[in-house]
Amino acid sequence: MRPISTLLRIAILGVGLLTSPITVGASDDLHIEITKKGLGKEVVITQGAREWFMLIEVTPENSVVLRQEKEHDRYLVDESETHDRPMTTGEVDTTITDYVNSVKARATEK
Secondary structure, eight states: OOHHHHHHHHHHHHGGGOOSOEEEEOGGGOEEEEEEETTEEEEEEEETTEEEEEEEEEOSSOEEEEEEEEETTEEEEEEEEEESSOOOHHHHHHHHHHHHHHHHHHHHHO
């Protein structure tokens, strides 16, 4: 039985209906906050001095995905990609879920 994992899935699925931040507790002291931003979403994940960030901005013309990873004041990752079409709500949700799962897997390895 994985109650935190279940709560995370429910929060991520339900976040599309909300406009205020959602804080989800996760294993290994990860603090996860997901916020709806217009047609896109933002997720901030922290663990001590480490921080992971993803912003998906969706416009009628395109989508921009920003990813950052920071430890203390040093950026380890600072990437962006632009898609020539707007992402669907399902694509945004899937991208956010995949990112959270990726961070969780990498954070528990260290």
